Amino acid sequence: MVEETPLNAAQAGSTLDTPVDDRSVAVPIVPSIRIATEPGSGRDGADTRGETVIELRDVSCYYGSFRAVKDVTVTAAKREVTALIGPSGCGKTTLLRTFNRMNDLVPSFRATGDILLDGQDLYGKDVDPVAVRRRVGMVFQKPNPFPKSIYDNIAFGPRINGFRGKMDDLVEHCLRKAALWDEVKDKLKQSGMALSGGQQQRLCIARTIAIEPEVILMDEPCSALDPHSTLQIEGLMAELKREYTIVIVTHNMQQAARASDVTVMMTMDTADRAGYVVEQGDTIQIFTNPTNQLTEDYVSGRFG
Amino acid sequence: MDPQREPVLGSAAGGAAEHVPAPRDSLDREEHLIRDAVLRMGSLVESAIRDASRALVAHDAALALDVIKGDAIINEAQRGVSRLISATIATQQPVARDLRYLLTLDHVTYELERMGDHAASVAKAVVKLAPEPPLKRYVHLPEMAERGALLVHGVLRALVDVDAVKAREIAVEDDEIDRLYHATFDEVVELMRQDPANVERGTRIIIASHYLERIGDRATNIAEDVVYLVTGDVEDLNP
Secondary structure: OOOOOOOOOOOOHHHHOOOHHHHOOOOOOOOOOOOOOOOOEOOOOOEOOOOEEEEEEEEEEEEOOEEEEEEEEEEEEOOOEEEEEOOOOOOHHHHHHHOOOHHHHOOOEEEEEEEEEOOEEOOOOOOOHHHHHHHEEEEOOOOOOOOOEHHHHHHHHHHHOOOOOOHHHHHHHHHHHOOOHHHHOOOOOOEHHHOOHHHHHHHHHHHHHHOOOOEEEEEOOOOOOOHHHHHHHHHHHHHHOOOOEEEEEOOOHHHHHHHOOEEEEEEEOOOOOOEEEEEEEEHHHHHHOOOOHHHHHHHOOOOO | OOOOOOOOEOOOOOOOOEOOOOOOHHHHHHHHHHHHHHHHHHHHHHHHHHHHHHHHHHOOHHHHHHHHHHHHHHHHHHHHHHHHHHHHHHHHOOOHHHHHHHHHHHHHHHHHHHHHHHHHHHHHHHHHHOOOOOOOOOOHHHHHHHHHHHHHHHHHHHHHHOOHHHHHHHHHHHHHHHHHHHHHHHHHHHHHHHOHHHHHHHHHHHHHHHHHHHHHHHHHHHHHHHHHHHHOOOOOOOO
């Protein structure tokens, strides 16, 4: 802030008398912004980030014999928001769903390459997919609260997992974290389906948090919501990333620009119709000076 | 502080409902960071102006050299703030007042950087003047410098407060700096007429006073920016 130097010439002598050395700048004049990825420094100053949580190495995804995604090598870092962007059909949702083995539900699906969560192979022989989905939660495009009360929407998962603590406290904690508590605290017994779209989505986020995941995946979480709810969810993401690693698929580039720390740009190869990663980088860099021309064209709205 | 937002009142018939805008945390935070960086730059520029003036009055070449060196910091700060503003515009998509605010801040840092250059130019003149005794006791130039520094401070205050009235007042105070410049010019030209030995020093003094006058003009440019920010119109406050 500008110092309160008195606005008359007589008293201004105090500034004239300040020795040169005292004015050497201890605080940087301009706060640093991340242009290149630096471990441990956040876009908004948050620290203790940069550790890799999800790592994909040469990953390809097949539905039967059709290769939908090819040769992907990407990472998602701890307590960052990583956005997957790209035109329709480029495989971003397919890729997202490999992070919590949702693609297992498709019989013809097969993935090759290394898919690691905290260094462990997610698709190893002894890995229980249900356990994976406890660590890696998901929020979907269309809010899908259970046809239960608001309270039970949150309590359901923990109950199944054998939660023995105070459920009331857990429900309140999760609703507060999802910025929904104040709006629903007096109607916890009401149906979750009676809430507005934005509220339902926040309820789904609260439900996801209740099982204490490490990672929260979001598949176009705001595309069914109005602009105000969208910005609200983005504000929530900025809070949530202090504790959780977030990976979001969005076809809304502006949302990726606003809300993410790292952006992965994908597109589809017209020759073999397989999706691939064009570029992964700091969001600020992707949107101010991307390395790849395709990325530049896409974020400028010139293709896709 | 955010650019002032006026509440939109509903009609009396429908019941006056005051519309309170919700915060956009990321955008607001980045605006604050940028604004604070601009204010810190302003502080550096004020110091540079005053130091150049002190160096002149004392014919202190060492202090003048410090001012010249210090200008690199101001230049780097301007580049840094500009990058920040680019990043914020690219990633937060501001429109309306938010956009005008950021564009204003970008222009303000440009003007501050040029003011820093002017202070350094005064210091360069001092380096040349320092080996010899002053042509005459310096009266107008230190006053021009002090007024310039105060204008910088005042106009940045108007920017922070988004106060167009204050900005216009600041612009008027620049007239006094212009008057002092003309007075200096006439006085020094007379001294140069009296004795050719005075010409070199006299010329450097006129050059230095010209740069101090330019500082005042640039403060007025910033005042115009503040008016633009408030009204959305470009007004010439320095015809």
